[in-house]
Amino acid sequence: MTNAAQTYHHGDLRTALLEAATKRVAEFGIDSLSLRKLAEDAGVSRTAPYHHFKDKSALLSAIAAKGFSQWHTNAKRIFDQHDVAPQSRFRQFIHEYIGYAADNPQMYELMFGRTIWHDNAATQGLKEVAYPCFQFQVEMTKYWQQTGLLPAGQDALRMAQVTWGTLHGIARLLIDGIYADRSHIDEMCDCAADLFMQIALPPKSN
Amino acid sequence: MTNAAQTYHHGDLRTALLEAATKRVAEFGIDSLSLRKLAEDAGVSRTAPYHHFKDKSALLSAIAAKGFSQWHTNAKRIFDQHDVAPQSRFRQFIHEYIGYAADNPQMYELMFGRTIWHDNAATQGLKEVAYPCFQFQVEMTKYWQQTGLLPAGQDALRMAQVTWGTLHGIARLLIDGIYADRSHIDEMCDCAADLFMQIALPPKSN
DNA sequence: GTTTTATCTTGACACTGTCAATATTGCATT
């Protein structure tokens, strides 16, 4: 017990655990998270966390939920800059998406990885935050189709899956250190943006 | 020297372990693989596997290596159908890539997931099989650019990263059960193909 | 036949998540 407060009840253990766990995951990765060690660092016993999170998966879900709501507001901020031209906004969104993943690789891995999504392991609370985030991707896609940035002939949902899939894939390749190299992030983003906006682009002179 | 498997009179524990592990991973996933249980099933002691694989990660790398060489030959087979029009081949490649991922989700997860790639955990032997596989993606991209299927203005490597990223992303979204639904695989593939080949498509106006 | 080498075994260590039973406290109601 390194903490001076030796009270039997911690007071706000849930918040303390969540914050410590978030920090630990961000720094050392999902696999490094141990409930026991976490409890010890918080100055409580090994099983104390179980009164605030059903199991380890629930804790991870809670961490991811924070990440989702954070990213969701960020995405809205970018998208809602109505004074910026759609093309620039679209490009900026791509850069910021990949940038977020590159800057918070462990959090991204947690949010969009199999750890919390396989076998329907995701908490109800997580789904309630994540699904609107997914839905937002469709709304944006619809808008970009309407403004002629993306081909309008395709179904918006399908289109959203593909465009998001691209961003997701690039992010994963970067994070997992496969094939793609961090030093060319911007070029890759621009390449993706150009590919998407083939039709929308005015014919280049040079 | 490095060919530890080539023995005349020895038992074939290495092969037995590799096969059993591959089967287990394919069926129940990476996390379900336990070296101890694997050894027990093979009728040897818990630490016997360590004489054939440095650690668990090395075993996983070996499994993934098999998957890579398998996929690599498959990709070449599709690409080398010179009697099929490039457009059809390109489309077929996309469908088969996603199809492979959808049919072998656990293997795909292992091959292209962080488990073996993060922290440079990949074995040298794995890299020797995987890197040519990545490189092939660039060669195909170059070809598609030359045939006018993909925009030729972009750097081939960058282009390959984006196109592969798209396939990878769609595959991951499918496998992890995020957002994308298995029942629309074909539509998603076609949507991606159409998006990539905007330029190759017959011009609608202008 | 003897030595070297590859392979396998037992024992042990330090972890992990999680359940069960128990103890302590804070808060609401009387």
Place this chain on the structure above:
DNA sequence: AATGCAATATTGACAGTGTCAAGATAAAAC
């Protein structure tokens, strides 16, 4: 203020895990 209940925290225990060290055994090399 006293009491009862629900929330919270604790110790003990169980069944796992990967992996190292040291010793045993069989096969191969000499």
